[in-house]
Amino acid sequence: MEQTDVVIVGSGAVGLCAAYYLKKSGCKVTILEKGGIADGCSSGNAGLIVPSHFVPLAAPGVITQGLKWMFNPESPFYIKPRFNSDLLSWLWKFSRSCNEAHVQRSMPLLRNLNMASRSLFDELEEVLPVNFDLEKLGLFLLYLGDKGYRECIEMVEGAREVGLNAIMKTQEEIRTIDPAMNCLAKGGAFLEEDAHFTPAKFNQGLLEWLRQEGVVILPDTEVTGLLTSNKRIAEVETSRGNFSADEVVVAGGVWSEELVKSLDISIPMQAGKGYSVTYRTDVKPRYPLLLAEAKVAVTPMGENLRLAGTMELAGNDLSINRRRIRAILRAVPQYIKNEPVMLEDAQIWAGLRPCSPDGLPYIGRSKKFFNLTIAAGHAMIGMSTAPISGKLVSEIINDGKTGMDISMLAVDRYSR
Numbered sequence: 001m002e003q004t005d006v007v008i009v010g011s012g013a014v015g016l017c018a019a020y021y022l023k024k025s026g027c028k029v030t031i032l033e034k035g036g037i038a039d040g041c042s043s044g045n046a047g048l049i050v051p052s053h054f055v056p057l058a059a060p061g062v063i064t065q066g067l068k069w070m071f072n073p074e075s076p077f078y079i080k081p082r083f084n085s086d087l088l089s090w091l092w093k094f095s096r097s098c099n100e101a102h103v104q105r106s107m108p109l110l111r112n113l114n115m116a117s118r119s120l121f122d123e124l125e126e127v128l129p130v131n132f133d134l135e136k137l138g139l140f141l142l143y144l145g146d147k148g149y150r151e152c153i154e155m156v157e158g159a160r161e162v163g164l165n166a167i168m169k170t171q172e173e174i175r176t177i178d179p180a181m182n183c184l185a186k187g188g189a190f191l192e193e194d195a196h197f198t199p200a201k202f203n204q205g206l207l208e209w210l211r212q213e214g215v216v217i218l219p220d221t222e223v224t225g226l227l228t229s230n231k232r233i234a235e236v237e238t239s240r241g242n243f244s245a246d247e248v249v250v251a252g253g254v255w256s257e258e259l260v261k262s263l264d265i266s267i268p269m270q271a272g273k274g275y276s277v278t279y280r281t282d283v284k285p286r287y288p289l290l291l292a293e294a295k296v297a298v299t300p301m302g303e304n305l306r307l308a309g310t311m312e313l314a315g316n317d318l319s320i321n322r323r324r325i326r327a328i329l330r331a332v333p334q335y336i337k338n339e340p341v342m343l344e345d346a347q348i349w350a351g352l353r354p355c356s357p358d359g360l361p362y363i364g365r366s367k368k369f370f371n372l373t374i375a376a377g378h379a380m381i382g383m384s385t386a387p388i389s390g391k392l393v394s395e396i397i398n399d400g401k402t403g404m405d406i407s408m409l410a411v412d413r414y415s416r
């Protein structure tokens with residue numbers, strides 16, 4: 001049986017960042033990945049670092065809006081109607097978190113996680129052997145009409161409340177700041193602390209650094225069970241034989257719920273499917289954008305432009321719905337002048353966001369098994385907060401003390 005200090009299950013951005021900080025602290029680390037390295041949700045996403053995402057997914061108004069959108073096949077949010085007890089139980093918990101008190105409690109924490117991570121990206125840019133196109137320029141949230149305008153104003157007010165720099169800009173001002181954007185939107189909110197990068201290059205940089213440092217990384221190695229003894233994980237059972245480690249980290253994205261279910265640990269999770277379309281073009285904004293009404297992200301990534309959007313709760317299903325891809329493509333030219341996208345020359349991708357019912361990730365040690373740490377459920381901010389999540393995992397494992405209060409992220413919060 002293979003023996004190591006720490007086994008990490010999952011090689012998404014969260015697992016790779018945990019490996020990075022654990023290795024830096026002197027641990028011998030092995031990563032077990034059932035598929036290809038960083039091939040899950042962490043590859044084709046919008047690559048935004050988002051201190052501006054300080055409102056959790058579970059917020060007042062989301063359910064009413066979601067119900068309205070459910071009957072529109074091109075809407076940015078969709079719940080596939082089905083009788084599934086896990087989905088119903090998740091929706092019940094989600095609805096209980098959709099209140100102002102929960103939002104107010106979560107805002108400073110989400111801001112702190114994103115801002116701490118934003119700083120860690122600087123260190124990673126220095127250290128990693130691959131340039132991952134990190135740009136700390138800010139982001140524009142663009143609007144077309146009254147509804148989008150209200151969203152921008154609320155965003156600016158909320159951002160200022162949590163100490164971020166945000167300001168409304170007119171169409172003319174945006175055109176002066178970024179002529180390459182060819183802004184057609186009426187105006188937008190400028191969110192100064194947001195940033196962007198190319199996710200696949202970031203993952204590649206981490207992977208190369210980890211390999212150079214001697215971290216063992218095993219693709220095509222599925223964890224099939226966690227065997228326990230005396231309140232600890234004694235063995236990690238895999239498709240390549242068993243592993244034993246002093247510490248086990250579950251960073252399996254949306255699949256994490258299933259992994260710990262047999263241990264009687266409940267981390268409710270639904271897959272929030274999203275799509276991206278990436279294509280090479282010279283016509284692109286310098287700044288990343290969020291399109292308020294359409295809920296589409298537009299990110300310049302080196303020579304490419306990536307359009308990303310939709311949130312479909314349809315189970316762990318990666319099939320591509322062309323109508324929603326077309327809806328993303330149709331939205332963009334309303335906000336900026338861009339070239340028509342030739343789908344045959346574009347990369348179309350789908351990924352499953354790991355969504356917890358309260359919109360907060362699960363990060364922490366299990367109370368039931370003292371050598372088990374979980375880092376999963378990051379939903380829409382998993383790239384942005386991967387570095388701080390990895391650092392927190394390393395702090396938890398090394399001395400149990402974390403640099404910030406993460407009690408709201410407790411992994412046992414839904415367990416009996």
Ligand SMILES: Cc1cc2nc3c(=O)[nH]c(=O)nc-3n(C[C@H](O)[C@H](O)[C@H](O)COP(=O)(O)OP(=O)(O)OC[C@H]3O[C@@H](n4cnc5c(N)ncnc54)[C@H](O)[C@@H]3O)c2cc1C
Nearest residue numbers: 010012014034040041042046048223253274381382383384
């Ligand atoms: C369209 C879209 C746009 C997005 N844009 C952004 C953005 O701009 N900014 C941002 O911060 N976030 C964004 N996200 C969200 C972000 O991509 C995710 O939150 C993040 O990638 C989750 O990382 P992870 O490491 O937890 O999961 P994953 O990347 O899914 O990694 C989990 C890994 O665990 C492996 N695994 C699971 N079970 C097992 C097992 N039993 N044995 C071995 N291995 C296992 C999986 O194969 C997978 O590789 C976006 C998501 C989507 C879909």
